[in-house]
Amino acid sequence: MVLPSEPEFEQALNELKVSLTSFLKANPEYEKALEIVQIPERIIQFRVVWEDDKGKAQVNRGFRVQYNSALGPYKGGLRLHPSVNLSILKFLGFEQTFKNALTGLNMGGGKGGSDFNPKGRSDGEIRRFCVSFMSELSRHIGQDTDVPAGDIGTGAREIGFMFGQYRKMRNEFVGVLTGKGKDWGGSFIRPEATGYGLIYYVQRMIEKACPEINLSKPTTRVAISGSGNVAQYTALKVIELGATVISLSDSRGALIAEEGFSKDVVEAIMKLKLAGGYLESYKDFADEKKYTYHAGARPWTLCGKVDIALPSATQNEVSREEAEALVKAGVKIVAEGSNMGCSAEAIDVFEDARKAGGASAVWYAPGKASNCGGVAVSGLEMAQNSQRLVWASAEVDSRLKGIMSDCFDICLDSGSKWSGEQLKEGVLPSLLSGANVAGFVKVANAMKAHGDWW
Structure with missing residues (x-):
């Protein structure tokens, strides 16, 4: 079912299998669902x-x-x-x-x-x-x-x-299609949805476990990778709330702002990217004393102290070594804005830090949960299209917040039940296991109801 030439798919499938270990031990009949669901x-x-x-x-x-x-x-x-x-x-x-x-x-x-x-x-x-x-x-x-x-x-x-x-x-x-223009069937908040939703999910993580790094505090330092749509609106939402964005990046290098990016600079980067440019031309719009560019680098080892890390570029953009550097830099929350943004080895580092608890604990959220805001608003766009209606921006944003909050609760509850761990006091449940088990069970149950497995 898995070919040697499919490393990304094999990685995703293996992550699901590992997360399901405890659930399948208690519910062995779902082994057949796992066998079937992995084939398109x-x-x-x-x-x-x-x-x-x-x-x-x-x-x-x-x-x-x-x-x-x-x-x-x-x-x-x-x-x-x-x-x-x-x-x-x-x-x-x-x-x-x-x-x-x-x-x-x-x-x-x-x-x-x-x-x-x-x-x-x-x-x-x-x-x-x-x-x-x-x-x-x-x-x-x-x-x-x-x-x-x-x-x-x-x-x-x-x-x-x-x-x-x-x-x-x-x-x-x-x-x-979703992501259409607002004047011809599109939805308000769709361009912003993945980035905004990521922050709404992180806010729930903070409320549950890390109130000391509230996003309203300028002392909260947020490292973001990427500079496309997801990274742009993630950065703008962080800045709007009051925390400090210290990095952005692209395929050619990383741009670090020790004192934090301003809204104006992020908006200038948006225009640059729309025109097909790269961050290496940052001198055109940024004060060199405040912004430093590192060619060929990713931001994870360049930011000094980090409270929250948000990989928002592409798959496998955080290695084991970079994950270890983030733990040493004091990171408390890692949430993926990109799909499978952390390598399997990096996830192991974060999960080990979570299990250890204490001052160096890290809480990791996988992209299938933390970045689902984009597709959620796409679903809301589909609903609006079916009704031939356009909902106000505030209504869409409110619905997005509700979806991300519910998603967090589902992952937290499922992780508490099915991580296979004996959680000691002060150790948080695995959102990775929670997201994988909750998503799988919902799909598998629907497939069973349709007669796709028995």
Whole structure:
């Protein structure tokens, strides 16, 4: 079932299996559900031929992994990046299945995309690629079948081009994609949702275990990786609440602000990224005395004291050595804004620190729980589309807060029951085990009710 060429998927599957050890020992009948749920319901692969600005034909691989529809239509983003392959998309779709379950909304799990790289391409080239990509994908998706969204490399521009092609081909205006523009079926708070939701989840972690690092205090130091959509809105929400953001990064290096990023600088970075730029050009908008750039580095060993670490770039972006450095730097909370942002070895470091308790204890939250705010608001966008309504920003934000709070409670309760640990006084339950068991059980029970296993 797992091929040697699928390391990311194998890592995600192994994490789930380990988390389920205690639950499966008490409920062995669910072994069959685990055997079945790890295989996607459907994998679609196709070629995408498009014309560049020189009139030459170019070709890329297109994918859609329709992983599990037990809880609702397949739901998950479209990633446009040269690294895209089936292993990454299977891992993302697998994680998405349980993440969507934790939102409490009726959504199955899926993921898709292409090895096309939009960076350095003109608007015309991107439009022609998106038209070709959607021309094939359109026959496999629908508002009640599969509802894709954006992801790395797929922003509002790309969603617009894809939606327009779907509308023309099918002659219908329906909520087949989420992340749409506010004037044509989109939802308020959708661009901000993953970052805001991450902070709402972290706030619940703080309330439960670490009130001394309240996000309203400037002395609370927050390290963030990435500088795309998730990292941007995570940083802005932290700054709005009053804490200090000390790092951002991209694929070329890390930008450190010992005294903290200002809102103006984060907004300048947003404009830079929208234009396809990199943080190495920080001199154009930042005071060199306050901001230092480290080429080829990630932020985790560069920040000095850290209270909260939020990996928000891509998978496996925190190594064992970097996790150990964060523990030494005093980190209390690690919550993933990216999917599987921490390597398996890094998670072991954080979980060992949690189990040890005491002054060096760390509480780790996996992305399938802490970053589910994005897909949650995508689900709310689907609900608005079905009603032909647009909810006010405050209403969407309130619903997002409620979903993240409920998700935390579910993970905490499940982790307390099924971590397989004899928790001593002062030791917190595993949110990793809690998220995996709670998500799996919900999906497995729906599959059993449908006759998918017995």
